[in-house]
Structure formats: C-alpha cells, structure tokens
Amino acid sequence: MRDRTKLLLVLALVALPVSGRLLWFHSGWYQPPEIPEIDESQIALPLPEYRPLADQPLETGGLVVIDLSHNNNLEVDDLTPLWDRLTARAVTIETLDDSSDSLETQLRGAIALLVIAPTSNYTAEERDLIADFVEDGGRLLLAADPTRPVPPEQEDEEEPLDLESIFFPSSAVPAINSLANAFGLVYFDDYLYNLVDNAGNYRNVKFTVLSDEHSLTQDLETIVFFAAHSLQTDGLSLVNADENTLSSLRSGETGLTAAALAANGRVLALGDVTALTPSFHTIADNDRFLSNIADWLAAASREWDLKDFPHLFRGPVDLVQVSEGSLDPRLIARSGTLQELFQQARLTLSLRAAADPDHDTLFVGTFDNVDLVQDYLATAGVAIVLAEADEEEEEPQDTIEIEGLGTLGLEGTTLYVVDRSADRVVVVALAEDGEAAIQALERLTSVDFSGCVHGEGVTVCSTDEVQEGLGLEADRDEPGQPPGEAVTPPRVAARSEAEAAFEAQTPWLQELAPETYDLTSQAGETYTYTIEMDRSQEVMWVYGWCTVTQEQLAQNWENISLVFTLDGESVPLDSFVRLEDKSGDLECRTHYALLADWPSGEHELTTEVTFATAINDGLDDFPAGTHIFEYRVHVEESSA
Incomplete structure (x- = not known):
C-alpha cells in the first residue's frame, strides 16, 4: 500500500468518530436572543447614601493662608471640601507656594494659617513668626498622617529613581513636629488601628469619645480617621480613641488622642489629613466636623498693630x-x-x-x-x-x-x-x-x-x-519673671557665662541631689531630684543625649523635643548653649544653662523630654513617649 493511501486511511479513521459525535449531539446553530431596548428615562436610580450638609455659615470674611512651601505631600485639590466651606464664609484664601515667598508678609493680613502634610522642617525664624501670629489672635491648623511621608526625590531626570526612598520612604513626622513642638504639641510616628470596631479596615478608626468642651465637636456623634497619628498636647484633647483602638508604636496605651487644641485654643492639630479630602469627608460626621473647623478658622480675631x-x-x-x-x-x-x-x-x-x-x-x-x-x-x-526760650537757654x-x-x-x-x-x-x-x-x-x-x-x-x-x-528697660518684664506674687526665680545667665562655667566644671543640678536613677526605660517616667542649698550658688542645668555614631545622633535628635520650665515659666531653648562633643566613644549633644543668684525659698525646675518615635542610640531601644526630670530646690533663708 502506497504512503498516500495509508495517510488517507488514518485521516478517515480520525474523522469518523468526530463526525459521528457531531451528528449525534448537534441540535442546531446558536441563535442569540433579541436584546430589548430600554427606556433610560424610566429607570429609578438609587439615591446615594451621602447627603450634603445643610451648611448655614456666617459670612465673617478674612484671609486664610495655606502654606505649601515646605515640600507638602499634598495637592491643592485635596483641600477642596475645606476650601469650599471657607469661601462660603466669605473668606479669601491664598497659598504660599515657594519658600522664597515672604511668610511674614503673607501673615500680616491673615486670620488663620493652614499647615498640612509638610515634609521639610520649619526654621527657628519661621516658628517665631508663626508664634507671634498666634499670640496676636491668629489661628493655626496643623494636620499630618502616616500616608503622607517624605516623597522620593530625583535630582536629575537622567538618573535612576532611588528605589529605597520609594519603597521605604522617610517619615514626615519630624517636619510637622518642627512647628508643633513650639506650641506644646507632639505628633507620634505611629498609626492608630482598631481590630474590633472599624469602618471597613482596621486602620479606618471610628471615634466616638469627643470632647463636649468646644464648638469644634458640636453636633458630632462619630467621625472616622484613616490611618491617623496619635498626638500629645498640653491643651485640650478633642478626639480620643476608645479602649479597642491601639497605636502601632505606643504599646499598651489606650485613650489615645487624634485631635487636640493648644495655645489657649488657637492651634488645632489633627492626626489625619485624609478625613478632610474628597470623598472621605462624607463618611460619618466628618462633613459636620469640616464645617466646624471652617467656623473655627473664620472666627479668629486678630489684634493688628x-x-x-x-x-x-x-x-x-x-x-x-x-x-x-x-x-x-x-x-x-x-x-x-x-x-x-x-x-x-x-x-x-x-x-x-x-x-x-x-x-x-x-x-x-x-x-x-x-x-x-x-x-x-x-x-x-x-x-x-x-x-x-529764656535768657539762659538759647535752644x-x-x-x-x-x-x-x-x-x-x-x-x-x-x-x-x-x-x-x-x-x-x-x-x-x-x-x-x-x-x-x-x-x-x-x-x-x-x-x-x-x-x-x-x-x-x-x-x-x-x-x-x-x-x-x-x-x-525698667518697664519691660524680665525673661522668666512670673507675674504677681510668684516666687522670683534664679537668674538664667548669659550664654558666655554658661560656657565659662561649663568649662570650669560647675556642678550640675543632679550632682547636688542624693537621688540616682536607672534611665534605661524612660517613657511616662518622672525622675525627681531634691536639692538643698545653704546659700545661693552657681549650678548648671543640663540635658544631653549620646549615641554610638554621628548619624544616629542626628536621627535621634530629629525626634527629640525639649521643654524647660523654671518656677512655672517656660525658658526658651535658645537660652541654653548647645554643645556637640564626644564622651568617651559616644557622640553627644548637650543643652546647658547656668543658673545663678538664687533667691531663698522653694524652686521647681522641669526638663520635659519627648521622643516622638521609638529611638535607638546604638546600644538600647527607647520607646516613644514623654519623660520628665523634676528638680526641687530649697535655698536657705539666710542665702545671699
């Protein structure tokens, strides 16, 4: 049998069962059904769950400045809901877009300043300008959250992107704290979460523990923050978490604060930005909260001079x-x-x-x-x-x-x-x-x-x-002088005097006290020193922090803030000398001041140290939180 005949026979044997199967099962070709034409005008669309807030604002007017000059991880459109609320109150809004623009000039006519998601630090000069603005009655809104870190930078378009900065971005908490700390506020480098009762995701935290002491929380039952930072304030805590809401950083702590007031109610700090943005502002009572914030900003009463x-x-x-x-x-x-x-x-x-x-x-x-x-x-x-003029005086x-x-x-x-x-x-x-x-x-x-x-x-x-x-000069208040009948504090000497005294190894406050402490674990602790003086003497007021390397020292200090208090009055940090030097094998930064001319009686000094994040000095881990060094000084009546 020739090859061609064999091939045809094989093909026939293969085709025969296939053809038989088709003949047995085939019941005709598929005919699709006709698709009816639908009259769209007759379709009843379901109404959305969100109902726009019936906002009835008072047209107060004024100028609000939004600072976008600190590499803010923010688009202006993110603020559309708040922008609309403010314009409804006849408020004019301006943005400070470039660091070369004059913040001082912008603030002269403003009633409020918005600082949202900055990623570069504020300078001491900027902090002073904003502090003066707030003292004159201006209002300051601070907001930051964990979802808005420092964005990756690409100096040259031809260079490849830094993948580490993309996948492991730096936290922006030091940037917001560079301003917030000036008002007794601290943002922690954490996020809040709730595994028991949340808004669809464990980081979408529902807050129902709201202060009834302020108009900002008026008519609110529940607000939702989305991956919020926790805060610490010397003022009023507005929004607090329940016992099921925890921090990714502050282990075991509950009742955490997510929104707070400071500076006699003139500074509002929010641990979340997302809740202000479309469409997250429509969740729960966030819309009402947004209107309350707009009312608060527009109600500022500046004292112009x-x-x-x-x-x-x-x-x-x-x-x-x-x-x-x-x-x-x-x-x-x-x-x-x-x-x-x-x-x-x-x-x-x-x-x-x-x-x-x-x-x-x-x-x-x-x-x-x-x-x-x-x-x-x-x-x-x-x-x-x-x-x-008279005869004796010509002029x-x-x-x-x-x-x-x-x-x-x-x-x-x-x-x-x-x-x-x-x-x-x-x-x-x-x-x-x-x-x-x-x-x-x-x-x-x-x-x-x-x-x-x-x-x-x-x-x-x-x-x-x-x-x-x-x-x-006689009419000006001396720095640190408490009003009224308060105790007269010792003199904070000039920096040049402090430097000379430090070189002369003048004793430190804690060296004059009998107490000694193990400072390995610090968050939440208060370390009290009692000091007896039989006469006034010069003494150094010192706080220092050391690490194994210079890089660790710089990183640690980005997350450390200090508040010094002397007989009930704050002492500015620039009254202290800053020294960076080695102590043995460690790299150290020390802040110190010289105290002299102690009046007789009781005096109390505090050094409040806040770690915004957990830090490591190269030897130990230290948790986030605040610890206080308290010095109780008694000077005998016979002292000079």
Whole structure:
C-alpha cells in the first residue's frame, strides 16, 4: 500500500468518530436572543447614601493662608471640601507656594494659617513668626498622617529613581513636629488601628469619645480617621480613641488622642489629613466636623498693630496731611504707591484735605501742627511739650511725654499713635519736619520698625539712641519673671557665662541631689531630684543625649523635643548653649544653662523630654513617649 493511501486511511479513521459525535449531539446553530431596548428615562436610580450638609455659615470674611512651601505631600485639590466651606464664609484664601515667598508678609493680613502634610522642617525664624501670629489672635491648623511621608526625590531626570526612598520612604513626622513642638504639641510616628470596631479596615478608626468642651465637636456623634497619628498636647484633647483602638508604636496605651487644641485654643492639630479630602469627608460626621473647623478658622480675631500695616485698617482709608498750609507735593507723589499697597490688602486709600468721620484715617505731618490731632495723642497718653526760650537757654529742648514710658526729645524722633477709641482706626505719624514726615510714611510702607520702641497704642522711633529718661528697660518684664506674687526665680545667665562655667566644671543640678536613677526605660517616667542649698550658688542645668555614631545622633535628635520650665515659666531653648562633643566613644549633644543668684525659698525646675518615635542610640531601644526630670530646690533663708 502506497504512503498516500495509508495517510488517507488514518485521516478517515480520525474523522469518523468526530463526525459521528457531531451528528449525534448537534441540535442546531446558536441563535442569540433579541436584546430589548430600554427606556433610560424610566429607570429609578438609587439615591446615594451621602447627603450634603445643610451648611448655614456666617459670612465673617478674612484671609486664610495655606502654606505649601515646605515640600507638602499634598495637592491643592485635596483641600477642596475645606476650601469650599471657607469661601462660603466669605473668606479669601491664598497659598504660599515657594519658600522664597515672604511668610511674614503673607501673615500680616491673615486670620488663620493652614499647615498640612509638610515634609521639610520649619526654621527657628519661621516658628517665631508663626508664634507671634498666634499670640496676636491668629489661628493655626496643623494636620499630618502616616500616608503622607517624605516623597522620593530625583535630582536629575537622567538618573535612576532611588528605589529605597520609594519603597521605604522617610517619615514626615519630624517636619510637622518642627512647628508643633513650639506650641506644646507632639505628633507620634505611629498609626492608630482598631481590630474590633472599624469602618471597613482596621486602620479606618471610628471615634466616638469627643470632647463636649468646644464648638469644634458640636453636633458630632462619630467621625472616622484613616490611618491617623496619635498626638500629645498640653491643651485640650478633642478626639480620643476608645479602649479597642491601639497605636502601632505606643504599646499598651489606650485613650489615645487624634485631635487636640493648644495655645489657649488657637492651634488645632489633627492626626489625619485624609478625613478632610474628597470623598472621605462624607463618611460619618466628618462633613459636620469640616464645617466646624471652617467656623473655627473664620472666627479668629486678630489684634493688628503697626507691624501689620496696612492691614490694621478695617474700611476705606483717608490719607490726610497734618498741616494748615498747602498740600506737600511729596505726599502727592507717594500716594500712588500707597494706593497700590492698600489695594493688595483689599483696602482703598484716598488723599483728602480733611478726614471723613466714617472712614479710617492715616494722618501724616509734623510736631508743629500737633493741635490738629491733639485728641488722638491725649487718648494715647502722649503730650508734646514745646519749650519756650529764656535768657539762659538759647535752644530750648522740645519733648514728648508718654504715659508709662517717659520723656524724650523731639529732635530725630518719629511718633506713631494708633487710636481705636471710636468705631474706626486712626493712625497718626508725626516727625520733626516735612522730610522726616515723608520718611515716617516710608517706614510704614516698608514695615521697618527696627530701632523703634512699642507701647500700648504708641510707637517711638529715634535716629539717635533712646534717651535715658525714657525708662523703657525698667518697664519691660524680665525673661522668666512670673507675674504677681510668684516666687522670683534664679537668674538664667548669659550664654558666655554658661560656657565659662561649663568649662570650669560647675556642678550640675543632679550632682547636688542624693537621688540616682536607672534611665534605661524612660517613657511616662518622672525622675525627681531634691536639692538643698545653704546659700545661693552657681549650678548648671543640663540635658544631653549620646549615641554610638554621628548619624544616629542626628536621627535621634530629629525626634527629640525639649521643654524647660523654671518656677512655672517656660525658658526658651535658645537660652541654653548647645554643645556637640564626644564622651568617651559616644557622640553627644548637650543643652546647658547656668543658673545663678538664687533667691531663698522653694524652686521647681522641669526638663520635659519627648521622643516622638521609638529611638535607638546604638546600644538600647527607647520607646516613644514623654519623660520628665523634676528638680526641687530649697535655698536657705539666710542665702545671699
């Protein structure tokens, strides 16, 4: 049999069973059913679960600044719900987008500042500016959460991405703490979770333990945070976790705080950003919480002064020359620049011969025409005394007498008075002559008050040194001096004195106490030292931390914050000398100050140390938390 015949026979044998199976089981070709046409207009769509909040805000106005200049891990669109709430309250919103922009300028006209998810640290200068802003009545919202770490950086597009920074990003907690710590707030580098009762995920924590002491939690039953940090505050804890909510870092602790107030209710710290963003703000009572936050921000009441010029004015402003003669052409020439400055502050300025009693007013002139503004000066406790020449004195000394401050000569002096006694703001700027008056106006526009002294409604600037008769130094509060009848504390010596005393091995506070402690485990502990002095003596107030390597030292100190208190008053960290040196094989950073001139009696000092995260010094692990060193000092009555 030929090969071709064999092949055909094999194919036939294969095809025969297949064909038989098809004939036996085949019941026809598939015919798809007709698809009916649906009238979409007749479909009843289910309503969404979310019901927009019936927000009925008061239109309070004001300016809110959002700081985006610290490499914030945030898109502006993330803040749309809060932005909408604020604009509904007639609030104007501006963003600070670049670190080269002036934070000081932005804050002059603001009622509130938002700092959300920063990833680079605030400088000491920025902290001071924001602290002054809050002290003047401004409000500060802080928010950060574990899902917004430091983003990876790629310096050159041609270089490969740093995979370690992508898969193991650095925590942004040191950045938020660089500002929060200034207000007694600490963010811990953790996340909260609840395995018993949560909102669909163990890190979506439901909070029902809400403070009833503040309007921020008014009408709230449950809010949900999504992977929130826990916080510590010296103020009011607003949102607290239940016994089933735990921290990934703070083992065994319950009742943890996720939102808190500080600085007399002017600083709000949130451990979560996600709850503010679309669409997470629609969960539970988050929407109401968002409206309460907007109300709180818009209700800020700033105390504006000359350093906020021109924002201290509240309505249309008249620029009026204090003179009975013709208008100074130099004033006309500068009015255009002034009007632009006022427009940037959303104010109007008009040059007028006389003030409209319904308008705010800026008076500019010389002491020769002081009678025209005498009422405003008298209200501020200021009197201009123009001396008359006599036979013995060829050039009499004209003076300014300022209640509570003293007396100084008119020559080379500029005087500013702010009057709010009526339902308007009046600023008076007076100088020795016309040229000096124009310079006084330029000092206002540049907001340069270096070399000036500020009193209650009065600012005095002098081209010469402030005269001894002014008596300002005697009226200023000494640093650390407690008010009223409180105990007078010892003197915190100048840094140069402290450095010399440290080199001379002046004893430390704890060296004078009988107590000794094992400091291996510190979180939550208070270490008390009792010190007896039979007379006043110089002593060092010291806190130090050491690690095996310099890298560990830098990393540890990013998560360590210090608060020093002396007889009930805070002592600024810049009063202490900072020293980095080796101690044996260890790398150490030490903060120390010299205390001298101890008054007799009882004194109490505390050093509060907070570890925002668990840290390792290369030898031991130390848990996150706060520990306190307390020094109780008794100085005998006979002490000098």
